[in-house]
Amino acid sequence: MVLKTLEFQKHTHIPYSVTRAKYFSNGIITENPIQLTSDEIKSIISLFFCFKFHYPNFDDSKVPEIITILNERNLVFNITRDFGRHMIENLDNYYKGWLNHIEKTTFHFDKILKNTEIINFVEMALLDFMIIRNWEFGKFFIQEFSKIIIDSTTLERNSLSIKRALEKENDYLKKIGEKILESDENLETNESLLLVITLQERIIKNTVLRYSYTLTSYIVRENALELSLKIDTYKKTLSKSLNLKWSIDIDKGKGKGRGRGR
Amino acid sequence: MSNLLEVIQAINIQGKKIRKITRNDKTYDNEELKSFHKDLKESSYLMKGFKIVIKESLSRRRALIVILQEYFFKDIVYPKDMIFEFYENKANSRFIVENRDKTAFKTPQEAHPKKPREYYEDKNHQMYHYIKSLELLCLLPDSYFEKTEAIEPFIKLYHDLTDK
Numbered sequence: 087m088v089l090k091t092l093e094f095q096k097h098t099h100i101p102y103s104v105t106r107a108k109y110f111s112n113g114i115i116t117e118n119p120i121q122l123t124s125d126e127i128k129s130i131i132s133l134f135f136c137f138k139f140h141y142p143n144f145d146d147s148k149v150p151e152i153i154t155i156l157n158e159r160n161l162v163f164n165i166t167r168d169f170g171r172h173m174i175e176n177l178d179n180y181y182k183g184w185l186n187h188i189e190k191t192t193f194h195f196d197k198i199l200k201n202t203e204i205i206n207f208v209e210m211a212l213l214d215f216m217i218i219r220n221w222e223f224g225k226f227f228i229q230e231f232s233k234i235i236i237d238s239t240t241l242e243r244n245s246l247s248i249k250r251a252l253e254k255e256n257d258y259l260k261k262i263g264e265k266i267l268e269s270d271e272n273l274e275t276n277e278s279l280l281l282v283i284t285l286q287e288r289i290i291k292n293t294v295l296r297y298s299y300t301l302t303s304y305i306v307r308e309n310a311l312e313l314s315l316k317i318d319t320y321k322k323t324l325s326k327s328l329n330l331k332w333s334i335d336i337d338k339g340k341g342k343g344r345g346r347g348r
Numbered sequence: 349m350s351n352l353l354e355v356i357q358a359i360n361i362q363g364k365k366i367r368k369i370t371r372n373d374k375t376y377d378n379e380e381l382k383s384f385h386k387d388l389k390e391s392s393y394l395m396k397g398f399k400i401v402i403k404e405s406l407s408r409r410r411a412l413i414v415i416l417q418e419y420f421f422k423d424i425v426y427p428k429d430m431i432f433e434f435y436e437n438k439a440n441s442r443f444i445v446e447n448r449d450k451t452a453f454k455t456p457q458e459a460h461p462k463k464p465r466e467y468y469e470d471k472n473h474q475m476y477h478y479i480k481s482l483e484l485l486c487l488l489p490d491s492y493f494e495k496t497e498a499i500e501p502f503i504k505l506y507h508d509l510t511d512k
Contacts, residue, residue: 087378087483087484087486087487088375088376089375089376089378089487090374090375090376091370091373091374091375091376138446139405142405142444142445142446143444143445143446143447180476180480181480202449202451202452205447205449206407206447206452209407209408209446209447210407210409210410210480210481213405213407213446214405214406214407214410214484215484216404216405217385217404217488217491218376218381218487218488221369257356257360259356259359259360260353260356260357260360263350263352263353263356264353266352267350267352267353274399275350275351275352275355275398275399276398276399276400278352279352279355279356279398279400282352282356295359295362295363296367296369296384297359297362297363297384297387297388298359300388301355301359301395301400304395304400304401304402305400307401308399308401
């Protein structure tokens with residue numbers, strides 16, 4: 087079995103509210119079963135992917151989270167949704183055939199979220215492959231999340247000097263970790279790790295390990311809602327870290343300090 | 349040492365192992381992928397201490413296939429008196445089983461049939477669906493199976509079904 091890595095291509099996402107409005111008129115659902123357009127069904131499947139990824143065996147207690155996901159205003163859940171869509175666009179021939187079959191099916195729109203065939207498809211063609219694609223998700227997530235929690239002006243102003251300071255370090259990851267702790271010591275370990283990887287991604291990009299991306303995926307899977315509620319905290323922490331003094335050489339004068347702290 | 353610096357130390361240890369799980373970032377190298385997941389599994393206990401849960405989610409059918417294979421790979425037919433629910437529970441504790449809807453695959457024979465060629469006969473579509481279910485499990489058997497002696501006959505089964 088040859089498995090390809092994902093190719094990220096442009097796609098058209100149709101918000102759930104738009105599709106829903108289309109098949110409702112004056113608040114009443116169209117009586118006859120309907121066939122959705124390809125983009126509509128793929129968009130809905132990507133939302134299924136999102137809530138099944140974060141809440142694999144959801145029950146009624148998870149209804150508020152499902153509503154949040156369907157509203158599509160939560161920035162963290164939307165990243166997962168978009169990743170799901172990229173997976174849909176990269177299916178192998180067998181699963182593409184299954185998707186084509188679903189696209190040709192007619193649905194009662196009000197029952198679509200309970201459709202067993204779609205749920206089976208999401209599980210077997212998408213979620214089961216996350217064991218392999220976790221790192222791809224982690225990478226995609228960090229790239230997208232960093233756009234939300236890092237202020238680009240602060241990053242631009244400081245990234246070069248931080249990069250230079252890190253290049254002098256044997257253990258640059260430890261250095262980033264220390265700066266995150268200096269900025270906010272109250273974060274949970276998994277949150278601060280996420281911030282460390284985010285800074286690593288944006289400052290010394292090609293050094294992030296697949297292992298780190300994979301850990302990212304597991305952190306995000308379990309904590310999506312919490313992460314989205316703390317976006318402002320992360321923004322502050324990262325802004326503070328970026329504005330800290332990272333280089334020790336400058337403080338200690340020429341020649342001194344070099345090689346210390348290693 | 350703070351927890352964060354401890355996690356970073358664990359990451360640095362992984363960084364010393366060169367794992368090229370993809371070829372030119374285009375396709376996966378299956379052998380490297382296996383080693384990568386072995387390392388990942390080994391670090392799961394440590395990571396749990398930092399609230400990072402390394403546990404795979406798996407569809408009910410694939411989870412059942414794994415458990416049934418482990419318990420019955422030596423049997424020619426499933427025992428008549430077996431209690432399916434026991435294996436269902438085993439699957440649920442091993443993996444995060446995504447769907448607990450039990451309307452499909454109500455018997456072991458439906459989930460992971462003995463003599464699959466006979467069982468599916470002319471139902472090509474169902475047979476292919478079954479083969480695709482096996483395929484992913486064959487890619488990373490060590491990540492799914494705990495009873496390692498069940499792996500070899502499992503991979504043989506996959507090859508027997510896919511050889512033309």
